[in-house]
Amino acid sequence: MTAHKSVKRRRVYSRVVGVIATRADLRLATRMSHPPDLFELRLDLLVGLEKELEKKISMLRTPLIITARHPDEGGANNLSLARRRELISRFLPQAQYVDLELRSVKACQSLLDLARRKNVRWIISFHDLDSAPNPRSLHAKAHMAKSWGADIFKVAVRVDTTAQLLRLLDFASKRDADLPVSAMGIGKLGALSRVLLAQCGSAFVYTSLSEPRVAGQMALEEFRAALRAFGIRLKSGRPMN
Numbered sequence: 523m524t525a526h527k528s529v530k531r532r533r534v535y536s537r538v539v540g541v542i543a544t545r546a547d548l549r550l551a552t553r554m555s556h557p558p559d560l561f562e563l564r565l566d567l568l569v570g571l572e573k574e575l576e577k578k579i580s581m582l583r584t585p586l587i588i589t590a591r592h593p594d595e596g597g598a599n600n601l602s603l604a605r606r607r608e609l610i611s612r613f614l615p616q617a618q619y620v621d622l623e624l625r626s627v628k629a630c631q632s633l634l635d636l637a638r639r640k641n642v643r644w645i646i647s648f649h650d651l652d653s654a655p656n657p658r659s660l661h662a663k664a665h666m667a668k669s670w671g672a673d674i675f676k677v678a679v680r681v682d683t684t685a686q687l688l689r690l691l692d693f694a695s696k697r698d699a700d701l702p703v704s705a706m707g708i709g710k711l712g713a714l715s716r717v718l719l720a721q722c723g724s725a726f727v728y729t730s731l732s733e734p735r736v737a738g739q740m741a742l743e744e745f746r747a748a749l750r751a752f753g754i755r756l757k758s759g760r761p762m763n
Contacts, residue, residue, distance in 0.1 A: 536720045536756045539587065539728045540742050543567045545574065547731040552581040558729065558742055560618070562587040565609040566597045572612065579616050587645065587726075588613045589621035595649035596736070607633055614642060619674075621645040624663055627670050634671070647676035651708060651736075654679045654686035657693040664699040674702045674725050681707030681715050681738070690715060695722050704728075712738010717748050720756060727756075 537559035542548050544567070551561055561582050566589075568575060579586070590606035591597030601609075607630060610620060620637045622630055624646050634644055646667035648660075660677055667675040677694075681687045687707060694705040704726040707715030715738065720727045729742040740748065749756065 536724050537726055538742070538745065538756065539726045540731050541728055541735075541739075542731065543735055544732065545571055548575065548578060550731050552578055554583075557582075557584050560585045560587055560726070562589065562621070562728065563613060564598075565590040565613065566599055566601050566606065569599050569601070569609075572609075575613070579613070585618035586613075586616055587619040587621055588617040589645075589647075591649075592623045592626055595623050595625075595647075596651055603629055611636070614640060617642050619643045619645050621647055621676065624648050624667055624670075638671075643673040644671060645674045645676050645704070646670060646672035647678070649677075650679045652680055654681055654689050654707075657689055657696070660690075660693040661696070661698055664697075664701055664703065668699045668701045672701060674704055675699065676704040676726070678706045678708055680709045681711045682709040684711070687711045687715055687718075691718060691722065694719055694724060706738075708736050708738045710737065712736070713740050713748070716740060716745065717752055717754065720749065721752070721754050 539560045539562050540551065540558035541562045541564060542551050543564045561584055563586060588610055590601060590609045593600050610633060614637060620642050627646060637644065648663050664675045679690060681690055690705060690707055694703055697703050702725040705719050705724050706728060716727055729745045730739050731742060734741060
């Protein structure tokens with residue numbers, strides 16, 4: 523009989539991310555007295571503001587995630603792969619994390635290798651705006667992300683029903699790929715999913731700085747109020763190890 527080795531799982535603490543998606547978000551982020559643990563720059567939504575970003579990025583007092591989302595996974599402005607790579611490369615020196623979709627990893631291997639040389643960590647992500655894949659499918663994607671060298675696997679899927687929410691919670695709670703997971707729901711039960719997943723130890727919980735851009739996303743202060751209402755205290759800013 524083959525002995526099974528026990529897998530030592532990483533201990534994960536949730537951290538709150540504020541998404542900068544507009545010029546107004548950027549201005550607000552530079553003035554916040556109580557910022558989130560990290561900011562995410564949605565570069566696909568900030569096209570045309572690159573020079574302003576470069577001037578103000580040093581005023582953001584928390585680490586940065588940068589991403590330029592694939593059009594088929596919610597990305598704006600129908601950006602080509604070359605344009606997305608260009609945007610990410612431009613802001614890579616200021617980033618602590620770069621987020622690329624699982625579908626883009628092979629085509630962006632040189633960019634990820636450059637990120638690694640600059641000590642920028644990798645988030646490999648998957649977004650399904652229309653449905654909630656079963657946990658088995660999500661586990662397979664998490665294992666694939668780990669095989670590519672991800673530091674975190676991020677998943678955002680549709681949760682309009684209790685059954686969909688439970689599938690996402692089941693996936694997020696098991697983490698059998700021994701890889702930190704950032705999980706969130708989109709849709710009617712998206713807000714509830716984000717509170718519950720924070721309690722489950724989702725590596726990152728994403729919030730908007732102004733008006734939410736997708737159903738189920740919560741504004742930063744709304745999310746903080748929800749945590750207080752549920753009696754949840756996040757160990758924010760703690761390392762993932």
